[in-house]
Amino acid sequence: MRVSQYYNLDRTQASLDFLDVDIYNDIKLYIDPYAFEIIPSEFSDRCKYYIQNYFDTLLNYIRIGDNSSAQAILLELREPNETHLGVSQEASKGRGLGPFLASKVLSSLQQSEAVQTGLLQSLEESALLIRGVGYDIISDIVTNIIRAELILYTQCMAEHYNIPMEDNVASGPMWNPETKRWYTNLVRLPKTDRGPLLLVPKAIVRKKTNYDIDEYYNHYVLDFLRSQEFRANSGLIEILKNGKERITKKSLEAKYGTEKKEVSIRETLRHPEILETYRETKADKVSSPLDHEELAIIENSTMPDLQKLFENLQKIPKGKKDADAYEKVIEQLISAIFYPDLMYPKLQHNIHDGRKRIDIKYTNIAQKGFFYWLALNYPASHIYIECKNYSLELKNPEFDQLSGRFSPSRGKFGLLVCRNITDKELAIQRCIDTAKDDRGYILILEDNDFEELVDIRQSLDYNNKMFSFFQRKFEKLVM
Known part of the structure; x- marks a missing residue:
């Protein structure tokens, strides 16, 4: 269970x-x-x-x-x-x-x-x-x-x-x-x-830690020993019919031993550069979090049903009465669609000693894609979400409410989530005004955007498509 x-x-x-x-x-x-x-x-x-x-x-x-x-x-x-x-x-x-x-x-x-x-x-x-x-x-x-x-x-x-x-x-x-x-x-x-x-x-x-003895032994220790044997023109070298030379793992283990931990310890002490090379490789090789599919296989659980989450969103009536239910479904959708880029969600997050409140806050841990690019170029350690469960025109107070939560240390990027907008051009212009006044960067997501994001997340090339989706919106703020 x-x-x-x-x-x-x-x-x-x-x-x-x-x-x-x-x-x-x-x-x-x-x-x-x-x-x-x-x-x-x-x-x-x-x-x-x-x-x-x-x-x-x-x-x-x-x-x-x-x-x-x-x-x-x-x-x-x-x-x-x-x-x-x-x-x-x-x-x-x-x-x-x-x-x-x-x-x-x-x-x-x-x-x-x-x-x-x-x-x-x-x-x-x-x-x-x-x-x-x-x-x-x-x-x-x-x-x-x-x-x-x-x-x-x-x-x-x-x-x-x-x-x-x-x-x-x-x-x-x-x-x-x-x-x-x-x-x-x-x-x-x-x-x-x-x-x-x-x-x-x-x-x-x-599934295993980033520093792995099998990988280290097979691809660093043995490769180093193989290179040494080639340089020494040793008797371990075999000449193939096509004239190519090789040294097999079997012959290396016959000379140096088969206990990978013991061989790794001994040879690393003799040649610390093996470990240094491994460290450098690991520093450049990001071990990504397990994706939805990998977790489902390991846990023997069902695959995420993003379409069902979107349908749950559509079932929620518009209006303040159902604002809490709307906020919770939005959090579920965002958590599922943007994993592993965003983690540690907090609903009704208080700042300024409780004088201001943010509907949802995420920590941006992205290692690739739009949110990674965003954090490299703008203050975006955290991503802020404000939820408006209505279809009326978004006016200045809604934008000011979200931008008022921004700061250089917390982040200056947020998503203003609503059902649908009547005057889209005016809403986008308000986002542009906020950006030009150096009050932060706001993107609007409507119901139809979430429908598109669900389709994108379920596609094979979702990272590139997701980047393009947000880049198109973001470019309008900084052009």
Whole structure:
């Protein structure tokens, strides 16, 4: 049973910001620490700080020989059952460290030349250079380190989707980067009949972490060794009938060994440039969030029905009486259509100490497409949505209301969403006036625009088509 079913949310994964996990079993997905490197958000910045602070603290203890302190901050890591991520075949029960495995990891770190020499620089590199550490363990470690942030995220999402929470729930260990110690607290969290629930943004999970030992070994370590053998004109070179030369993986493994982690560790210590090349490649190679289709396959769930969401929009009567229902359907449509570009929706978001309110706010995490281009060229860290459930002419107050929410730090781009406009040219001119007065950039989306966006999202080339759709509208503001 998924979270959406357990709490009767009447939503599918497509319109949920969090991963709609099975509350009884684990789903084979993992939190990738590298995801925070490519997601421009305050949430990501805080998570990166927590992770690097913990990892630097751990390595420093090991390098100075303070083994008791190192063991203390490792032993506090526990099985993060609350997220329901990982590889358990039975009911979710965790695959985390625990005392025995924590001792093994500590022993591997203590014996690692990569730690002592400073070659190991980040937690994700442990999957390449530390014995006994794979991406499942890294995911569990990360979950523990950022638990405080996941609790805050869960609380926000529970309020957003009306998921009930309970008081005085044991938080589990949370990392304090100031004291460099673990602490616990009683917090407010959702609880199922299987225990506390931690919601995880679907934008930060992957089928495996970005730093992958199979990829590193096969395409970097072995390729480096192959190049060395060619330069040495070694006996591993075979001459094919067509005169071409080759060195097989089998012959390399016969000489260097078949244990990929051991070979990778040994050769990386001898030739640190292998790891440096891998780092550079990873810095340029963005690991994108899983799309709707991938999530549906992994979760064994249905594909998103965007057409049904649009039909739900059409069923809502126009007028202030149904403004709340309209706003909620718009949020579902935008969340589904613009994933993974926009995340962390907040309905009725307050600013200026509550003196002003924004109908919907999103964090812009786009790595390609229109919203990515927008953030590169204009203040657009957040995208603001104002919803008007009527067909009357949009007048200056509606535009001033939205532009009044803009700021250089929060973002200066928003969508004014309404049913349909009588005088489109006048409405567009009001958007142009707002832009020319340096009060921000507003685009209007009507019902027929959402119908087109649904069709675009369901097309094979939706990224380019989506860019063209918004670029046509945006160019009118800046011409």
